[in-house]
Amino acid sequence: xxxxxxxxxxxxxxxxxxATRLRHVAENIANVDTPGYRRKTVAFxxxxxxxxxxxxxxxxxxxxxxxxxxxxxxxxxxxADETGHYDGSNVNLTVEIADSREAQRSxxxxxxxxxxxxxxxxxxxxxxxx
Numbered sequence: 001x002x003x004x005x006x007x008x009x010x011x012x013x014x015x016x017x018x019a020t021r022l023r024h025v026a027e028n029i030a031n032v033d034t035p036g037y038r039r040k041t042v043a044f045x046x047x048x049x050x051x052x053x054x055x056x057x058x059x060x061x062x063x064x065x066x067x068x069x070x071x072x073x074x075x076x077x078x079x080a081d082e083t084g085h086y087d088g089s090n091v092n093l094t095v096e097i098a099d100s101r102e103a104q105r106s107x108x109x110x111x112x113x114x115x116x117x118x119x120x121x122x123x124x125x126x127x128x129x130x
Contacts, residue, residue, distance in 0.1 A: 007114075010054060010057075014056075018104075018106045025096050029100075038064040041064075044057050045060045068090065070090060073085050
């Protein structure tokens with residue numbers, strides 16, 4: 001596989017991984033007020049590209065954050081116990097917004113790398129036509 005094609009494959013795998021991460025962040029934000037909801041996280045792994053010394057990124061299994069659920073006091077809530085408390089979610093909006101910005105910037109960096117490799121391969125084809 002040519003170096004330009006490898007760079008396209010590497011950057012596209014990065015974009016796929018960050019898109020998956022953004023999807024889980026969006027699910028976490030959407031469920032911030034869902035009782036008993038646990039934050040989802042996704043880990044990245046590297047996998048060797050066939051016939052190459054390069055690696056690409058892929059997403060691992062989705063995991064649930066096992067930190068304490070927030071205890072919410074609302075005696076009128078249908079899930080409230082005799083003390084008026086129920087288990088909320090363990091989603092922290094500040095963390096989710098920071099994660100979404102980081103994933104967005106990583107996605108954009110991979111997109112720029114992909115676009116640059118595409119332009120370089122197009123310029124190479126133009127040179128070969130002459």
